[in-house]
Amino acid sequence: MNKLLIIEDDLALAAILARRLGKQGFECKTCHHASDSLLMARQFFPTHIVLDMKLADHNGLSLIKPLRQLLPHVHMVLLTGFASIATAVEAIRLGADNYLAKPVDTQTLLNALSVTAETTTYDAIGEQPLTPKRVEWEHIQQVLANNNGNVSETARQLGMHRRTLQRKLLKKPTADNR
Missing domain, CATH: 3.40.50.2300 (Response regulator)
Structure with a gap:
């Protein structure tokens, strides 16, 4: 079993x-x-x-x-x-x-x-090319991970306002964003 x-x-x-x-x-x-x-x-x-x-x-x-x-x-x-x-x-x-x-x-x-x-298959990674929104989401996630989840430092590195980054982080990627 x-x-x-x-x-x-x-x-x-x-x-x-x-x-x-x-x-x-x-x-x-x-x-x-x-x-x-x-x-x-x-x-x-x-x-x-x-x-x-x-x-x-x-x-x-x-x-x-x-x-x-x-x-x-x-x-x-x-x-x-x-x-x-x-x-x-x-x-x-x-x-x-x-x-x-x-x-x-x-x-x-x-x-x-x-x-x-x-x-092995990866549900999060599709065969189709990524949309610009999905590429942005992936990049933000990578920079955020590199900063151990520090939103302020991530925003500084990305050259955007912290609140703008927080709004983007609240938007979860959808299947059509892949």
Whole structure:
């Protein structure tokens, strides 16, 4: 049986994912805190992990390497509400097998969990060329990541007013912006 560890701080979403994926044959356990995730992974020894990128006061990206070292053959999918090419590349570089943007339907998540490393697909990265709005969004996300989330410093580096940057950050990219 496939064992799935869901590391998600949104208790309702974690319960929904566990229920839906449990119906698909996974034995599911949930973990809501980054600090407990490695211990739970060591005790449960999952074959699959669904990891949220933003965990309350932690970044899920920082858990990828330790989880990968503990469970080298686990199939890991990173979920995020703020998808960007920069974070997708970083997640894969750190060892995640797949990267999906929230909200994600059950079938898409199942497909991501069953994909092998050789055929990994990235929900956040499409085959079509990026629109100018999407390129701007990706660039802003990259500069913001380089500044550890500091909006004021990011605005200075981008040569824009901080409020303008904050408005742009509130606008999430849509599928047609890809």
